[in-house]
Amino acid sequence: MTAQDTTTTSTSAQRVIKKYPNRRLYDTATSTYITLAEVKQLVMERENIVVKDAKTGEDLTRSIFLQIILEEEAGGAPMFTEAMLANIIRFYGHTMQGYMGSYIEKSVQMFTDFQSKLAEQSGMGGSEAWTQMMQMSNPMLGNGYAEQVQKMQEQMQKQTEQMMAMFGIKR
Known part of the structure; x- marks a missing residue:
């Protein structure tokens, strides 16, 4: 079991979010485009998500999570000094x-x-x-x-x- 396995929910299926070249995020579970704030909400709800490049299939989950953290840090009360x-x-x-x-x-x-x-x-x-x-x-x-x-x-x-x-x- 990897470190990532211990921090994600193993009981739910992985929810796939596709990122398109126009920077839009597409939730394949709901067949709708979603915002970064909605991806954050999925994480907050402990959804097991993976973000993939729509064209190449490359895993972009870490970069999207880092982008969410960056926006949170810039938006008011930063967690990190x-x-x-x-x-x-x-x-x-x-x-x-x-x-x-x-x-x-x-x-x-x-x-x-x-x-x-x-x-x-x-x-x-x-x-x-x-x-x-x-x-x-x-x-x-x-x-x-x-x-x-x-x-x-x-x-x-x-x-x-x-x-x-x-x-x-x-x-």
Whole structure:
């Protein structure tokens, strides 16, 4: 099983989106043209999608996902700081490039798993439970959520700093 297999839904069939030379995206499941925002919505709904070049059949999924991330980053509250992006760029071509990608993937998966666990225990949707938890004051938090979040943040920060130090990269 590849890393990609663990992040996509294996129970649903792959939904094929075709990208035409005129930059339009065609959803073969609904036989309609869709926007990049609609592709984002499919991803948010955990649809297992693949984007293919209509003419060559080349897999364009990664480039479309990167385009969605770029638009999100440019549209208001960016997730990545310039320093973080610069550090990621520094890993391209480095002998540890594969390790960095794996590390980021595992960190995001750990965060997602924690969010799912929080949602399951609270009986709310993932982002709703997370928002509610973050708005509460620490003494009101039950089940040690605040401590778990703090430990997770400290662990991720420590691991990141150790890994960066291995390459001579400092904050």
